[in-house]
Amino acid sequence: MAEPRCGVSDEGSQQIWAKRVNIIFTARSSAPMAPWRRRKRSAVRADKWYKRHLAYRIENWPSHLSLGSLRLAVNAAFQLWSNVSGLVFQEAPEGPADIRLAFYEGDHNDGASNAFDGPGGALAHAFLPRRGEAHFDMAERWTLNGHKGHNLFMVMAHEIGHTLGLEHSPVRHALMSPYYRKLGRSLVVSWDDILAVQQLYGKPPGDRPVRLPGEVLHAALQEWEFMDVLNRRQSNGLPLYCQSGLFDAITGDQNGTIAVFRGSVYWTVSADGVVSGPLPLRQSWSDLPVAIEAAAFSPLDAKWFFFKGKRMWRYSGRVLDPGFPKQSVELGLPRHPDCAFYYAPLGHMVLFKGSRYFVLNLQTLLQEPYYPRRLKDWTGVPQGTNGVLSRPDGRLYLFREQQYWRFDPLKVRVTRVGQWAKELSWIGCGEGPQSNNIL
CATH class of the missing domain: 2.110.10.10 (Hemopexin-like domain)
Structure with a gap:
């Protein structure tokens, strides 16, 4: 439990994963169950978005990260899911947005159980479709390059998965595991992540998912941060x-x-x-x-x-x-x-x-x-x-x-x-x- 962990509850995750695996081996259809057989859900939660084009907005961000680098990382996190599903994402800096990303400290009107506790503990949490929000602890040390601190790109990609309707996966190295993984050389999205999002939104056009390895994204994030270092130095000389x-x-x-x-x-x-x-x-x-x-x-x-x-x-x-x-x-x-x-x-x-x-x-x-x-x-x-x-x-x-x-x-x-x-x-x-x- 000392590992960096997502603040979203695991309730129902094991049952959903068991059904997903059962579909693989029995080749049964993943069509929705009849209304009288469907598992009851709370009124504020929904299984998925009923459209394929979604808009997102970054509400605020930590002062030690530039907006330019953050937007690139957020765009890459959304692109991970777009590459393996039928979804398309577009940033909406102004106007209505389906998914909103924001940073908070302590209690931020999500209930006492969702209050952020500063460095360590739960780093972030998100809400399933319809509400479409992902919240991140402002007090954490966020990084884009995988050095000391928590890799915001990986946490962002995980929480975006929740906003799309995905619950936690028991697969150890899945992006949707309840414990945030580090950005390594392996593929960022696992077979279980792909299966989960495709059951909700179908396969990408051409039926050829693109699965980027972590080392490719790591190199990109490294380049973005290096350019950020140069640009911010030029802005005020420090x-x-x-x-x-x-x-x-x-x-x-x-x-x-x-x-x-x-x-x-x-x-x-x-x-x-x-x-x-x-x-x-x-x-x-x-x-x-x-x-x-x-x-x-x-x-x-x-x-x-x-x-x-x-x-x-x-x-x-x-x-x-x-x-x-x-x-x-x-x-x-x-x-x-x-x-x-x-x-x-x-x-x-x-x-x-x-x-x-x-x-x-x-x-x-x-x-x-x-x-x-x-x-x-x-x-x-x-x-x-x-x-x-x-x-x-x-x-x-x-x-x-x-x-x-x-x-x-x-x-x-x-x-x-x-x-x-x-x-x-x-x-x-x-x-x-x-x-x-x-x-």
Whole structure:
């Protein structure tokens, strides 16, 4: 239940799926049952739309996503269903729309059971045909490129399925599974998704469904986001990570240059505050995946470390070291770490993951004995930080979303909390210093 989950109830899903499978093996018609035999449904729900051309509208969207990129992702999500059915979709920015997509926080007049609960839990929910609405939690960290956060394209495609009348599927890798899946290399819509939508709306013209693999869509989303980065930088001169308050990882080298990573690009901030970028990540470190989850620099040997999923990469400058990438489990490290950084008092690398932290010996590349330990050793440090910087005075700055925590290694606790884009001028966002003190 801790997995990212759709907020729509599973009631009736198993029975509907069983009937669908029965039709496959018995070759019975999928025509509607007689009125006196049909399963009773509530008055606000309907089995399907009784037309094939549907209009949709985006009511609002998170500020860290541009409308241009969001519209492309939404269009692609609707196109998935159009490719395998007899439906046609058209955006209607103004005027009446059959399907409306909106972002909300907390209670938004859908009933207490449908109130959004902030990061984690249910990410979205939708209503079956006639009402035609899909709601998404504004407080979640939405992404279009599959890096840290929840892939809005996949969640959007799932919820659109509900607005078309599809209930949840027990097929593990189906798009309509109650647990949101990640955008991988496999086909986005499964055989069960196709069968479900075609039972309601028939097959596409020509009877030749188009089933796009995830890697094709991933590449398209990556390109859209990269163009978004360039366009938004040109709009006001600030790098995108400053405008949105979001990045995936951050680290600094021996010269005091900071590297900020987001999706397929990164920026550098020199010791005197000059920002360069965005630069393509794989142009500098060619063997990396399209996005990373954690990055760290070791001043001991001037090595760069990158983490994604279950693997770790180590570079000498821009050259991948022999024998890398390595499997994290072989080193005693967790998959999908929150962040990584070199910690001078220990002389080793530290990784945070959830409520625990791990210590990696950089000489042996093995986890130090007696670890992992509980994160509470770092008094005041929250879970889920996505980057750590060590400053010349020895203090650490930990980042999560728009906030930072300053940690004093001598006092072994957090001594200050604030908003990094507004208060830390050395991070490249051009604002003056202000802060909140902690006693």
